[in-house]
Amino acid sequence: xxxxxxxxxxxxxxxxxxxxxxxxxxxxxxxxxxxxxxxxxxxxxxxxxxxxxxxxxxxxxxxxxxxxxxxxxxxxxxxxxxxxxxxxxxxxxxxxxxxxxxxxxxxxxxxxxxxxxxxxxxxxxxxxxxxxxxxxxxxxxxxxxxxxxxxxxxxxxxxxxxxxxxxxxxxxxxxxxxxxxxxxxxxxxxxxxxxxxxxxxxxxxxxxxxxxxxxxxxxxxxxxxxxxxxxxxxxxxxxxxxxxxxxxxxxxxxxxxxxxxxxxxxxxxxxxxxxxxxxxxxxxxxxxxxxxxxxxxxxxxxxxxxx
Amino acid sequence: xxxxxxxxxxxxxxxxxxxxxxxxxxxxxxxxxxxxxxxxxxxxxxxxxxxxxxxxxxxxxxxxx
Numbered sequence: 001x002x003x004x005x006x007x008x009x010x011x012x013x014x015x016x017x018x019x020x021x022x023x024x025x026x027x028x029x030x031x032x033x034x035x036x037x038x039x040x041x042x043x044x045x046x047x048x049x050x051x052x053x054x055x056x057x058x059x060x061x062x063x064x065x066x067x068x069x070x071x072x073x074x075x076x077x078x079x080x081x082x083x084x085x086x087x088x089x090x091x092x093x094x095x096x097x098x099x100x101x102x103x104x105x106x107x108x109x110x111x112x113x114x115x116x117x118x119x120x121x122x123x124x125x126x127x128x129x130x131x132x133x134x135x136x137x138x139x140x141x142x143x144x145x146x147x148x149x150x151x152x153x154x155x156x157x158x159x160x161x162x163x164x165x166x167x168x169x170x171x172x173x174x175x176x177x178x179x180x181x182x183x184x185x186x187x188x189x190x191x192x193x194x195x196x197x198x199x200x201x202x203x204x205x206x207x208x209x210x211x212x213x214x215x216x217x218x219x220x221x222x223x224x225x226x227x228x229x230x231x232x233x234x235x236x237x238x239x240x241x242x243x244x245x246x247x248x249x250x251x252x253x254x255x256x257x258x259x260x261x262x263x264x265x266x267x268x269x270x271x272x273x274x275x276x277x278x279x280x281x282x283x284x285x286x287x288x289x290x291x292x293x294x295x296x297x298x299x300x301x302x303x304x305x306x307x
Numbered sequence: 308x309x310x311x312x313x314x315x316x317x318x319x320x321x322x323x324x325x326x327x328x329x330x331x332x333x334x335x336x337x338x339x340x341x342x343x344x345x346x347x348x349x350x351x352x353x354x355x356x357x358x359x360x361x362x363x364x365x366x367x368x369x370x371x372x
Contacts, residue, residue, distance in 0.1 A: 015320045016327025047345050053338055116342055 038162030152185025
C-alpha cells in the first residue's frame with residue numbers, strides 16, 4: 001500500500017515525545033519551581049486554578065524559548081557531545097518545525113498568561129522569551145564570553161513573573177529573587193565549562209575558558225560567588241524572608257564561597273589528576289544551592305501563614 | 308473486504324503524536340473553561356457590548372455633567 005505521507009521524502013516522523021524534548025523539560029522544571037516560589041511568597045494569593053494556569057503558561061513560555069534556542073543553535077548543538085542528541089541536530093525534528101512550535105507557543109503562553117492573570121506578568125514573560133531567544137541565543141552567545149552573565153537574566157525572570165502574576169507589580173523582593181538566580185548563573189555554568197572542556201571549544205562558543213583561559217575562569221568563579229553571597233542574605237531580610245532563609249543563606253553562601261576558593265587555588269594539573277573532582281562537586285552543590293534557597297523562602301512563607 | 312490495520316511502525320509513531328496533540332487540545336479547552344468559570348463565579352467586572360452603552364462610560368458621562 002502506498003504511504004501518502006505529507007512529507008514523502010522524510011525518513012523519520014517524530015513522536016510527541018520528540019516535540020516535547022524541544023521544550024528542554026529539565027530547564028522547565030527549574031522555571032516551574034522558581035516561578036511557583038515567586039507566586040506563593042507574594043502577599044496576594046490567587047485562586048488555585050489561576051495559580052496553576054499562571055505556572056503552566058510561564059513553563060510553556062520557557063519551553064517556547066527552549067524550542068527557539070534549539071532551532072537557532074542546531075549547528076553548534078550538533079558539534080557538542082552534550083547536545084548532539086537533541087531533536088533538531090539528531091534529525092528527528094525539522095528546524096522549521098522547532099521554529100513554528102517556538103513562535104506558536106510563545107504567542108499562546110503570553111496571551112494566555114495575560115488573560116489568566118495580568119498584563120505585567122505577560123509583559124515580563126514576553127520580554128523573557130525575547131531576551132533568551134534574541135539577545136542571548138542569537139546575539140550574545142556566539143559573540144562574548146560574558147554571554148552567560150547577561151544571558152542568565154532570562155533564567156532569573158520566572159520568580160519575578162510568578163510574583164507579578166499574583167500582585168501585578170515588581171518590588172524589591174521580586175527583584176532580589178531575580179538577582180539570586182542571576183548572580184548564581186555565572187559560577188554555575190563556568191564550573192560546568194571547566195570540566196566539559198572540549199565541548200564548548202569544538203562548537204566555537206566564546207566561553208571564558210577559551211577566550212581568557214582557565215585560570216581567569218577560576219578567578220571569575222570566585223569573584224561572582226563572592227558577589228552572589230549578599231543577595232540571599234538581603235532576600236532573607238525582606239518581607240518574603242525569615243529565619244530559615246537567613247540561616248540557610250549564611251550557611252550555604254559560606255559553603256559555596258569555600259568551594260569557589262578551592263577552585264581558585266587549583267590549577268589544571270591538579271584538576272586533571274583527580275578528574276575535576278572539586279569542580280564537579282561545586283557544580284552539583286550549585287544545583288542544591290538554588291533549590292534550597294528557594295525552598296527556604298517557601299518554608300518561611302509557610303511559617304508566616306501558620307503564625 | 309480487507310481489514311484496515313496498521314502496517315508500518317510509522318503508524319505507531321503517528322498515533323503517539325496524534326494522541327499527544329489531541330490531549331493537548333483537550334487540556335487547552337479545559338484550561339480556558341476552568342479560567343472562565345473561576346473568573347465568572349468570582350464576579351469579575353463584565354460589561355455589555357451588544358448595542359448598549361457601556362455602564363462604565365455612562366457613569367463617567369453622568370459624573371462629568
